[in-house]
Amino acid sequence: MKKKLLLAALSASALMTAAPLSAKTLIYCSEGSPENFAPSVNTTGTSFDANTQIYDTIVQFERGGTKVQPSLAEKWDISADGTAYTFHLRKGVKWHNTNRSFKPTRDFNADDFIFTIERQWKESNPFFKVTSSNHSYFNDMGMPKLLKSVEKVDDYTVKITLTQPEAPFLSDLAMQYASIQSKEYADAMLKAGTPEKIDQDPIGTGPFYLVQYQKDSIIRYKAFPDYWAGKAKIDDLIFSITPDASVRWAKLQKGECHVMPYPNPADLDAMKKDANVQILEQPGLNIGYLAYNTQKKPFDDVRVRKAMNMAIDKKAIVDAVFLGSGIPAVNPIPPTMWSYNETIKDDPFDPAAAKKALADAGYPNGMEIDLWAMPVQRPYNPNAKRIAELMQADLAKIGVKAEIKSFEWGEYRKRMQAGEHQTGMLGWTGDNGDPDNFLHTLLGCDSAKTNGSNVAKFCYQPFEELVVKAKTVTDQAEREKLYRQAQVIFKEQSPWFTIAHAVQLKPVRKEVKDFLLSPFGRHTFYGVDIN
């Protein structure tokens, strides 16, 4: 027997990978393991990808876009003053009934929606601290300050009252942190003394249910036959966890996976030549920039900021560092976002004019500045240090001597937020697809204070008035006008040198049908088919 085993194992045919699966199976080579299955405390895209298959939200972003559409809420009313939202919930939405230790006895209802909010909001909720009390996104989207009350009107109606009008509120609720968990399951697990189970052995109302998770190895899902919007087109969904980008590519080539995220820029040429693979691309909801500290000399002078903008060769940077995976940025929001002002012209690359502008500002002999570069690769900036070196060389030509500085990543961001820099690189990836999430969050006076996200410390009243007003107006056309104008002021004032919007590149095998890129960089497989 032993001999037989050995022989069979060593025969060449045995070394080939096994035959394909019979059911419609899609394999996604994900880049890492999720933190857990508790979207309310998750902070990474990797975790959101794993969870978005299982859970639904009250409202959702359309597939492949940022428009908010109904999901577990069929419709909603907004009061005239913009502070009261009444959600009418969908009836007949089934919970996954695949869990070993719990069988749901009822459909999704208002209790589940309220539970999801309260577990992140109220410290008195028994689930507030379960898994983690760090409800990052709930806090970051300003919910504790914004929410006044959440009331159950009846089993299928929930009324949320806000402390002030907040136009992006619906978009906020479409984000993954607001994924709906089952109150009935939570109660049962609390009673059983294992509350953390709801976050480890999840049940949701989403298109796929979890079958198996092995850390660093595999996540298996199956299509939920009773999904409210109809069963998914694929039967099995598998996340094959593969952290190395070159290995992901090797697996894609061999057909061991169908979709892979985050390719190595160096592999792109080979990918384009592979007849079995297509590369989907879309400018991401992100921006990489160099912020000028507008509250520090010499960058409190707009003429200096303009001179800097004209001195740096943006195209050369994007070509050399992004290698085809970035487009030069003109505005602080990406071109795929609504209200993007395409009439704005970027500052030209003109070292002579830059030198003159600098002299006019009182620095005819140039100056010495610092130039901060983050130590890590980010989605909007593949290599900050290299970019800093290119900028340094450009700036030297107009007599500006830039000293490149860097710190450990957490420390770097903290010091930038404290305003210790003169100029420094940072960037942003959009949370909810609303321009407010860029223009107010990154450039408003509120976040210009110490520890805020506005690292240019830019607080300019004409701009501020526009972005604050746009927050409270619910009419989309009116908001668009305000944001378009805000972008004009941004360019005039130049608190940033806008570097690039990273383009999302997704190698996908040709047998995969209808896979749509999410501007948020999410990977969702409902609606996707495979030949």
Added chain:
Amino acid sequence: MLRFVLTRVSLVIPTFIGITLLAFFLIRLVPGDPIETMAGERGIDPARHEQLRKEFGFDKPLLSQYGVYITRVLHGDLGKSIVTRENVSTEFAALFPATIELAVCAILFALIIGLPAGILAAVKRNSIFDHGVMGVSLAGYSMPIFWWGLLLILLFSVQLGLTPVSGRIAVQYFIEPTTGFLLIDSLLAGDFDAFKSALSHLILPAIVLGTVPLAVIARMTRSAMLEVLGEDYIRTARAKGLAPIRVVAMHALRNALIPVVTVIGLQVGVLFTGAILTETIFSWPGVGKWLIEAISRRDYPVLQGGTLLIGVVVMSVNLLVDLLYGLINPRIRHH
């Protein structure tokens, strides 16, 4: 003998304390704090930062944190991962069998090739074969694991299509972990195809991880054999007219193996270091990859617990080798 055992075992205690100290303080010397690392671009509100520090116990002075940690460790509690909130010991137990399976296969590969190669090189000293073996093993020893792994994947998996690219088993096999060792679990489940798949997934990572030990074993065997082959009793054996194969296999190899066994024991540590890279390349769900991720996220409990557990394993193996060695060689235990 009892005294020898007691001396060896008592040495384990200070080593254990040393490991906890190193694991605890070294990671805290690395700049960066786990809460800030989790926060991304937006950063974290100082009040909430403070609250979380308190929750994790990071607000206390370092020494008292260490005290709390050691007390818990002695009670068998290694804490919870900051990132996943899962018990460190549970995560370790789930991932460790994969590392063991890989390490055992790697060392088997190293032995099966390394021992005969070393012996033959010694017997055919200064021949082309000898120079060849020594040259190749030097190359193997100096090969960067990352590069070597990718090279093998590109050749055997992508170009020739002989082996799978990465992972532990093809995705269609759904084997519930019983022992955690997939080769065993698949046989227990009676699924021979799954066994084949698991075995084929092991080939490349075992070769990559086994390359350095192979080089060390081959070189060590060669030099130990050379030393023994020059001894008087070998000459006597030859003079008696014993068959050359008997001289080599029975008389020489037995004595030459003693230093080789020690070296194999020491390779356990090397295997764990190598596993960190090998597992990352081959998406192998073991403890090496787990630790790498913990470093980048500053997941203190995982790093402390993982280092400690691996330390204990390495120590135990070395202790075992020490004891066995004493058992084989009386001169050592009477020292």
